[in-house]
């Protein structure tokens with residue numbers, strides 16, 4: 001299972017990090033091995049700033065169409081990312097490190113069209129940090145899928161992290177995190 005991730009897919013988030021808006025999807029990949037299981041999350045000791053990025057995550061079924069969705073966290077070592085970006089170096093160290101992903105439980109998706117009405121939110125210690133609407137994506141889910149299919153070796157069981165809205169910030173030990181979209185609520189705590 002590979003996680004295909006999209007950077008800068010919401011204009012307000014691209015702006016908050018001082019990035020130009022992309023003219024084609026900005027894709028990076030992480031392995032399934034990055035996933036933290038369970039509701040208690042660890043901040044790896046080598047990470048300098050452990051930023052949350054709440055995202056709608058879409059699972060690829062056997063026909064390589066989206067079959068399920070959930071809420072996920074694409075953890076990013078922002079300080080290291082800024083350093084890598086300034087040198088034009090690859091992002092693995094800031095994005096694909098051990099423990100850099102978390103997923104809620106998969107929810108059946110009836111059709112990709114229903115995603116357009118999704119809103120999702122992240123609370124940290126009961127305070128609202130991020131709100132996103134799928135309809136605000138620069139590259140909506142089906143556009144991402146056709147782009148990914150054209151360029152990358154997608155396999156059934158892979159998942160797509162569709163990008164984060166604005167409001168990213170660092171988490172610290174002891175924080176309580178709650179992701180919410182419609183009926184789905186996913187609580188995590190940071191050890």
Ligand code: ZN
Nearest residue numbers: 053074163164
């Ligand atoms: Zn992300």
